[in-house]
Amino acid sequence: MNTVIGKKLKVATTSLAGCFGCHMSLLDIDERLFDLIELIEFDRSPLTDIKELGSCDIGIIEGGLCNAENVHVLREFRRQCKILIAIGACAINGGLPAQRNQLSLALILQEVYHTSVGLANGLIPNDPELPLPLAKVRALHEVVNIDYFIPGCPPSADTIWKALNDILGGREPELGHGLIQYD
Amino acid sequence: MSGRFTIDGKIVAFTEGQTIIQAALAAGVYIPHLCYHPEFKPHGSCKLCTVKVDGRHTASCTMLAQADMVVESNTPALNDERRTLTQMLFVEGNHFCPSCEKSGDCKLQATAYELGMMSAHYDHFFPKRPVDASHPDVLLDFNRCILCSLCVRASRDVDRKNAFALCGRGIHTHLIVNAKSGRLADTDVTLQDKAVHVCPVGVFLRKDKGFNVPIGRRVFDLKPISAYVDASAAIEKE
Numbered sequence: 001m002n003t004v005i006g007k008k009l010k011v012a013t014t015s016l017a018g019c020f021g022c023h024m025s026l027l028d029i030d031e032r033l034f035d036l037i038e039l040i041e042f043d044r045s046p047l048t049d050i051k052e053l054g055s056c057d058i059g060i061i062e063g064g065l066c067n068a069e070n071v072h073v074l075r076e077f078r079r080q081c082k083i084l085i086a087i088g089a090c091a092i093n094g095g096l097p098a099q100r101n102q103l104s105l106a107l108i109l110q111e112v113y114h115t116s117v118g119l120a121n122g123l124i125p126n127d128p129e130l131p132l133p134l135a136k137v138r139a140l141h142e143v144v145n146i147d148y149f150i151p152g153c154p155p156s157a158d159t160i161w162k163a164l165n166d167i168l169g170g171r172e173p174e175l176g177h178g179l180i181q182y183d
Numbered sequence: 184m185s186g187r188f189t190i191d192g193k194i195v196a197f198t199e200g201q202t203i204i205q206a207a208l209a210a211g212v213y214i215p216h217l218c219y220h221p222e223f224k225p226h227g228s229c230k231l232c233t234v235k236v237d238g239r240h241t242a243s244c245t246m247l248a249q250a251d252m253v254v255e256s257n258t259p260a261l262n263d264e265r266r267t268l269t270q271m272l273f274v275e276g277n278h279f280c281p282s283c284e285k286s287g288d289c290k291l292q293a294t295a296y297e298l299g300m301m302s303a304h305y306d307h308f309f310p311k312r313p314v315d316a317s318h319p320d321v322l323l324d325f326n327r328c329i330l331c332s333l334c335v336r337a338s339r340d341v342d343r344k345n346a347f348a349l350c351g352r353g354i355h356t357h358l359i360v361n362a363k364s365g366r367l368a369d370t371d372v373t374l375q376d377k378a379v380h381v382c383p384v385g386v387f388l389r390k391d392k393g394f395n396v397p398i399g400r401r402v403f404d405l406k407p408i409s410a411y412v413d414a415s416a417a418i419e420k421e
């Protein structure tokens with residue numbers, strides 16, 4: 001990585017309505033993680049298990065918004081991070097969870113908890129601790145400003161590496177053929 | 184009669200009756216496009232092929248080439264406008280590439296790659312567009328329709344079946360099946376029809392042949408769309 005940065009950048013990551021596939025792909029940069037860790041240190045992230053988000057230089061978010069807690073975490077990331085990166089198809093357009101947007105939420109809850117085969121007298125969970133589902137799954141940029149996007153399902157390790165290199169180097173990410181993939 | 188004009192400073196030869204995009208593609212100059220297809224009369228609706236001719240915007244698929252024209256195409260300003268148009272197409276439909284059989288063979292996706300589209304930028308409409316699975320061989324997934332009218336033109340001009348039409352106006356424009364029931368099963372469309380194969384996106388899907396070529400080895404995985412002389416022919420071979 002060709003960067004001219006003195007102290008390590010603080011990076012937080014999280015998965016909202018995602019599958020952790022993008023995090024797996026981040027780990028898939030393999031031995032390049034040693035180069036990366038020279039430049040950054042992780043704050044809140046599933047990789048550190050730190051629960052509280054501190055002030056960060058970069059926030060990387062996988063997954064879209066499917067419930068109120070997702071929106072809360074996203075806003076917290078926007079407040080605490082100078083640069084916010086949406087990673088993966090779900091963060092960028094809702095992805096697989098957004099396939100439910102064709103149906104009404106009431107109908108989905110009915111089917112999942114009441115009317116599906118094998119459910120005996122199922123109840124729709126209503127514990128006040130459970131975050132309320134949103135009527136529609138949304139992409140991150142529809143709620144807060146997102147600085148950079150890394151598309152892919154998941155983006156390949158090489159795609160993530162190139163994008164992070166560009167961003168850490170202060171450049172607009174330019175992926176080019178083979179690295180820019182939506183699938 | 185024939186002559187020459189320039190695109191981005193490159194000299195391009197044309198013969199009388201050729202449009203700018205025809206002459207450009209023949210000379211190996213890529214101009215982004217979605218509703219243009221070399222075998223059909225231009226429709227001029229997607230506007231992605233918009234270029235500047237002597238300083239003025241015009242669709243290169245409908246404008247006839249003329250001697251000594253000065254055409255600008257691959258400029259940051261025009262590509263920004265093309266990317267914006269592409270982003271609007273993405274949010275107006277339901278384009279979920281990871282679960283689409285056409286991913287990698289899709290001109291909309293490949294054009295977005297070419298233009299460096301990192302997100303759809305705008306709020307997604309998530310429109311409700313039920314699929315038509317009535318036909319035994321062909322699935323119609325309207326979620327991906329970009330209203331290029333290629334299936335309409337192919338069915339009317341090549342298949343002589345007139346099985347499709349664009350209906351409604353403005354944002355309400357949508358593709359319909361020309362049958363009293365509105366179902367594809369109640370038309371005489373067959374798997375052999377040009378209309379079934381001409382779709383630049385993933386509306387027409389063959390039912391018994393899913394994921395024949397793995398993701399990563401598809402037409403636009405191998406080469407960017409700009410590197411194909413005839414990208415339409417390349418995806419129709421699949």
